[in-house]
Amino acid sequence: MNIVVCVKHVPDTEARVQIAADGKSIETQEINFILNPFDEFAVEQALLTREKLGGEVSVVSLGGDSAAAAIRTAMAMGADKGILLKTSQPADDPLQIARAIAAEIGGMNANVVFFGKQAVGNEHGQVGLLVAELLGLAGISEVSEIEITENGATGRREIEGGTESFQCSLPAVFTAQKGLNEPRYPSLKGRMAAKKKPLEVKQISLGEQLLAVQSLNYPPQRERGKIVGEGAAAAGELVRLLREEAKVI
Amino acid sequence: MAIKVLVFAEIRDGENLTKSTREALGLGRRLVENSSGGELVVVLAVQSAGSLPQSVAAWGADVVLVAESAEFGNYCPGGFAASVAAAVESMQPDVIIVSGTTHGKDLTPRLSARLGVPAATDCIGVELQDDKIYAIRPAYGGKVQMKVSFDKLPALLCIRPNVFEAVSEDTSRSARIEKLELALSERDLAVRITATERTTGERPDVAEADIVVSGGRGMKEGENFRLLEQLAQALGAGIGASRAAVDSGWRPHGDQVGQTGKFVSPTLYVACGISGAVQHLAGMVGSKVIVAINKDPDAPIFKVANYGVVGDVFEVIPAIVEELKKQA
Numbered sequence: 001m002n003i004v005v006c007v008k009h010v011p012d013t014e015a016r017v018q019i020a021a022d023g024k025s026i027e028t029q030e031i032n033f034i035l036n037p038f039d040e041f042a043v044e045q046a047l048l049t050r051e052k053l054g055g056e057v058s059v060v061s062l063g064g065d066s067a068a069a070a071i072r073t074a075m076a077m078g079a080d081k082g083i084l085l086k087t088s089q090p091a092d093d094p095l096q097i098a099r100a101i102a103a104e105i106g107g108m109n110a111n112v113v114f115f116g117k118q119a120v121g122n123e124h125g126q127v128g129l130l131v132a133e134l135l136g137l138a139g140i141s142e143v144s145e146i147e148i149t150e151n152g153a154t155g156r157r158e159i160e161g162g163t164e165s166f167q168c169s170l171p172a173v174f175t176a177q178k179g180l181n182e183p184r185y186p187s188l189k190g191r192m193a194a195k196k197k198p199l200e201v202k203q204i205s206l207g208e209q210l211l212a213v214q215s216l217n218y219p220p221q222r223e224r225g226k227i228v229g230e231g232a233a234a235a236g237e238l239v240r241l242l243r244e245e246a247k248v249i
Numbered sequence: 250m251a252i253k254v255l256v257f258a259e260i261r262d263g264e265n266l267t268k269s270t271r272e273a274l275g276l277g278r279r280l281v282e283n284s285s286g287g288e289l290v291v292v293l294a295v296q297s298a299g300s301l302p303q304s305v306a307a308w309g310a311d312v313v314l315v316a317e318s319a320e321f322g323n324y325c326p327g328g329f330a331a332s333v334a335a336a337v338e339s340m341q342p343d344v345i346i347v348s349g350t351t352h353g354k355d356l357t358p359r360l361s362a363r364l365g366v367p368a369a370t371d372c373i374g375v376e377l378q379d380d381k382i383y384a385i386r387p388a389y390g391g392k393v394q395m396k397v398s399f400d401k402l403p404a405l406l407c408i409r410p411n412v413f414e415a416v417s418e419d420t421s422r423s424a425r426i427e428k429l430e431l432a433l434s435e436r437d438l439a440v441r442i443t444a445t446e447r448t449t450g451e452r453p454d455v456a457e458a459d460i461v462v463s464g465g466r467g468m469k470e471g472e473n474f475r476l477l478e479q480l481a482q483a484l485g486a487g488i489g490a491s492r493a494a495v496d497s498g499w500r501p502h503g504d505q506v507g508q509t510g511k512f513v514s515p516t517l518y519v520a521c522g523i524s525g526a527v528q529h530l531a532g533m534v535g536s537k538v539i540v541a542i543n544k545d546p547d548a549p550i551f552k553v554a555n556y557g558v559v560g561d562v563f564e565v566i567p568a569i570v571e572e573l574k575k576q577a
Contacts, residue, residue, distance in 0.1 A: 013508050013528050017392040026389065037509055092397075094358070095367040120508065122388055122395075124370055126358035133362030138439035139326075141355045144502065154443075158503040159351040160454035162447040164324065168440045178509055179495075179502040210400040211367035214383060216393045222534060225555035227546070234558045235568035238540065241556055246538045248517040249460070249484060249573075 001055030001150075004110040005046040005079065006101060006128070007039040009063050009070035010120040024213045025090060033066060035073040038116025040183035041176035043074045046114050048181060049148050056080045058108065062101055064088050068199060075194035076186030082199040091122070093211040098130030100206055106135055110171055112153075117142045117175040125175075132173035139173040140166050144180055250380045251286035255342035255403070256310075257333050258291050259352060264301060266308055268457060269348035271415035273408060276375060277346050278309040278416050283377065288312060290340050292429070294332040296322045306424035309416040312340070316429040320438060323445055324352050327437030330359040335429050337364060337403065344382060347407045350456075357407040368405035369397050371512065373412050373535065390508040390531030410457050411514040412535070448501075455504055458487030460517045463506055463533070464499075465491035467522020467543060467562055471499030476566045477521060483573040489513065489533075491523045507532035522562045525550030542566070 011017070011031045018027040035043075046057045059074040059082040061067045071082035085104055091097050105113060115128030125141075132139025144163075146155035152169040157177060186194070228234045228241060242249045254277040259267045266274075274291070281287040288311035293302060295317060302313045316332035318325070333356070337345065345360065347353040349371055361368040373394070374385030382404045388395045399405075455461055462480045464473075474488070481488050490500035492507055506513055508528040518536035523529060525541070525548055533539070534553055541554035542565050551557045558565050 011389065013390055013531075015389075017389045019393060026393070093367050095361055095365075098358075098362070120390070123390075124368075125354060126361065126368060126370060129355065129358035130362050133359050136436060139359075140440055142351060157351070158501075159324075159445070160457055161452075162445060164442050164446070165444040166440060166442050172439075177502065178505070208400075211369065212398050212400065214396040214398050216388070216395055219387070219391060219394050219534070222539075222553045224552050225539075225557065227551070227557045227559060229558060231558075231560035232564040232568035234560065235565060235572045238556055238558055239569060239572040242517065242538070242540070246517075246555065248538045 001049065001053045001111045002109050003046045003049050003055055003057045003112055004060060004105055004108055005039070005042050005057060005074065005114040006060045006131070007043065007070045007074055007116070008036045008061060008119045009033050009067040010036045013037070013120055019216045019218070023215050026216070033069065035070045036116050036119045038118060038176055038178065039070070041178060041180045042114035042116045043077050043079060044181045044183040045146065045174070045176055047078045047184070049112060053148070053150060055111070058083065060085065060101065060104060062087065062091065062097060068201070071199055072194045073186055075197045076190040077184055078190065081197055084199060084201045085204045086201050087204050087206055089206050092213050093209045094124040094126040095130060095211070096206050096209050098127045098134060100204055101127065102131045102134040104202070105131060112148060112170055113137070113173040115173065115175045117177050128173055128175035137171050137173050138168040140168060141175040142177040143174045144177045146174060146180065250284055252280050252284040252344060253287050253290065253340065253342040254280050254344045254346060255290045255292060255336060255340060256346045257329070257353070257356065258293050258305065259348060259350060260293070260295060260301070266305065267348065267350065268415060269350050269353070269410040271308060272410065272413045273346045273348050274309045275416040276408060276413045280344060280375070280377065290314060290336065290342060292316070292333055292336045294321050294325070294329045302426045306422050307418050307420045309422070310424045313424050313426045314340070314429045315426065316431050318431065318433065320433065323442035325438070325442065326355055326359060326440050328433050329356055330363055331433060331437045332429055332431060333360055334363045335431060342403050345403050345405045349407050349409045353407055357405065361405055364403070364405070366401050366403060366405050367399065368407055370407040372406050372408045375406060387512070390528060391512070391534055392531070409512065409514060411459070452481060453485070453487045455487040455489045455506065456511045456513055458515055460484045460486035461489045461506070461513055461515045461536070462486045462519040462521065463489035463491065463523060464494055464521045465523030466493040468494060468499070471497070473563070474499060476563065479570050480519070480566055483570050491529050520550050520554070521566060523550055524548045525553065
């Protein structure tokens with residue numbers, strides 16, 4: 001099986017975010033970048049699929065030089081090889097990004113492609129299904145349970161108020177929801193091995209950008225409210241305030 | 250400039266528009282009315298239309314396009330995408346609005362690829378300036394808000410639930426109803442939804458609820474969430490959870506509120522035994538009113554709460570439930 005997993009190098013969720021001087025991007029100097037949390041589930045599922053059905057796991061990432069670190073983390077978990085689609089252009093238009101990734105994956109003869117459901121940072125949550133559509137592959141988003149065989153896949157995902165079950169044949173694209181599996185830790189041995197695994201760097205230029213960031217702004221700050229009281233004794237006043245002052249109940 | 254807006258309608262239980270759809274219609278209606286002319290087109294993709302198209306007129310539609318197929322009993326991603334694409338080809342809208350429900354978020358990129366236009370997801374604001382449309386959406390866990398522009402129309406917007414005002418029902422309205430001719434390809438049917446299971450009973454989903462009561466590490470054990478269930482019952486609320494509560498196995502992932510969970514914007518959010526880690530705040534600072542109940546007076550959650558109670562959740566929550574019963 002040809003198993004592909006796409007990953008992104010993203011700012012840590014703890015990061016303090018500051019808008020850069022251009023007003024359209026964020027300062028990245030002081031930020032710690034990591035493998036996108038949702039991508040860990042995607043990488044794990046790729047590895048589980050290889051364990052069950054055999055084959056090879058290739059990791060693809062689009063970004064600057066530093067994105068190689070996300071690929072190496074996936075390799076440390078067990079992926080076999082990686083491809084960095086290198087560009088220094090900002091990744092603001094998910095359709096533009098998906099077209100570049102699809103152009104690469106289209107030539108890989110993949111049986112199954114995994115993505116995280118969305119990336120910390122821009123949080124568009126679209127690239128996985130965009131790639132599926134662009135390549136004419138079946139695609140399912142936010143998968144929380146999955147069973148893959150040579151011929152197809154079945155599984156479940158959460159919807160409002162419940163779950164739904166799906167099925168599809170391969171080749172297909174799946175985007176991983178948190179809890180799809182338990183991602184293994186990249187061991188020290190894994191990290192050492194990752195340094196020797198093949199990582200191909202391809203310089204690319206992105207096609208036309210149709211979605212542009214006009215500006216970034218800080219959201220209006222919430223004002224600190226009041227402490228109504230302590231313990232059970234405060235319940236009466238709290239309920240009164242919610243009814244009469246806030247008028248929310 | 251006249252604006253033509255197309256809204257994809259989600260139907261629940263075969264006969265009602267979802268609240269999120271009514272919010273999309275409200276936004277669409279306001280965009281049409283604030284421009285000089287235009288119309289609101291609604292796309293219905295259903296197994297059997299019945300009297301639904303006529304009732305959609307009361308919810309702001311000028312035109313209702315109906316796609317019927319035996320395949321549309323459950324969510325049919327390719328089929329619904331094909332329906333909207335066919336409607337877009339026929340109506341040439343300037344703006345397309347999809348609700349940010351799980352299905353809506355799933356449908357949006359499929360439309361984006363089929364139509365060759367980018368989409369802005371999780372929109373919390375829409376602006377029209379000098380005949381150009383802009384969307385406002387949160388990024389970096391809500392730490393910033395991004396204003397984006399579209400270089401190719403139609404502008405495809407996927408909007409966050411519980412942010413935009415829903416359209417009011419006006420039974421005096423009428424709409425033109427047209428059938429959408431569809432030929433579904435094998436590729437459209439490559440993904441099949443085979444079953445749907447309701448798990449929250451009567452309780453609204455956390456992402457759609459007007460009121461959310463949420464529990465964190467301070468609840469100490471999964472069993473103690475029954476206290477929150479009582480409070481949720483008394484308020485007609487949805488139930489949320491912090492990452493700690495979900496990672497401890499007390500609540501399912503679908504209940505998690507936060508940067509790696511759901512982003513919610515209810516009218517009232519009651520955070521119980523939740524300290525207020527930055528990733529949790531990312532998921533709920535869009536709430537209109539926040540109440541925090543925590544033993545620790547220095548818990549960061551109190552910085553964003555409108556009303557705080559310093560105390561033990563096991564004493565405070567039952568007391569609130571009692572008060573609600575009294576004053577009801």
